[in-house]
Amino acid sequence: MADKINIDVLTLDSVQCAACGYMMESIAALPSDVQDMIEYTEWSIKNKDGIGKFLELQGRVLPTICIERDLVFESIIPQYEELIDEMAARAPNDAMRERIKSLRDHGFEFDKIQENLQRAGAGLATRTDSKVK
């Protein structure tokens, strides 16, 4: 999607695994202005779609946050500013890059986490026959 930054989170299962859960939350707690600019999905390797995505992106460890198909945070839960910087570096255009950078001092928002996690399919595809999309 050219007008959005695509984020894939490779996990074991964000409900069962706390590290995976907080990797997902680091994206779900981004401010609402950032939410408008990103598209993100949890890929649990408990299902075949997730294994396919792990292989496609050449994942090495779990959990990993991939931004625009780059393995950016591998077994390191990112700080807010690190996430903003890495997304800005991969923004599809200058206007979006500047808009993301302007939110660098904003910090996480916690009021819509559950809604955002639901949108990303967090915890909803943890069976071997689950379909992610």
Next chain:
Amino acid sequence: MAKQLLIDAYRGKRTASPPWVPYAGVHCAFLINEPADKMLKDPKLLAKGVVNAAKRYKADGIPLVFDLSVEANSVGCELKWWGDNVPSVTTHPCSNKTPADAGLKLPTKESGRWPVLYEAAKIAKPQLDDLDCVLMGLFCGPLTLASHLAGVRIFTDLYKNPDFAHEVIKFAGEVGAIAAGFYAEMGSEIIAIVDPVASQIKSETFQEFVTPNSQPAIKVIHDAGKTSSFFICGDCTKVMEDVCKIGTHGFAIDEQLNMNFVRDLARKHEVGFGGNLKLTLALSLGLLSPREDAIVSLAAGGHIGYTFAPG
């Protein structure tokens, strides 16, 4: 099924054969055809599930629960329940204030789900004793509990707002010490700090926040004459030396670590170690043969301080 064998291995001693611990968790519910949420809320079903899994898998030890939401829930975090998984924490009372400002109180035996666990342990413990199987107590480690309390901001606060982070993690460590005491009282011979997110930070951050705030619980476990362990998940290579030095009798890791590397570290530090049958690749997905995977783990683990377990 052999309690002493498991305790010896957890303490880094030589054993005639490696003991075995299935971290059955909510799989116990599946085995008795019950939803996970129903089992975890019902002490009789929980005891039934745990004892059944111990028998079925001929376990030398089995956790009462493998559920890191218990401690968070006992100090006020709300939960989302799942029929096929452990509950997840949905609210973070310290997302914008310290534990003191949020009015958080240390848990008692009456807080949250502790009465259910006490009752389940009372039913399960004599049955596990008859099987010569250790009732293991697993509780949420300081950094993971701090994440539940403050949300993902804690990983930014570790660097940008360390005073706040210290306050939250110190409180989490105090809650952990109380949980350790509860498990000792229930009769758990082995009590483990489970801190999965501690693999997601740098070594110096681990030393500053996780090591000191694990000490109160370790003291409680050792003062009670019990055996201690530290469970960590994921690619924790960067903090493995710190895990070995934290002060527990041993540690356990997951499938992402190389067993030869882990074995050599454990022997260097003379601590026990457990792992790492591949939970996803072999047991869940069958992409590897579980039998051959088990042989690889057993061959690497050896007979000194090693416990065979899923990773």
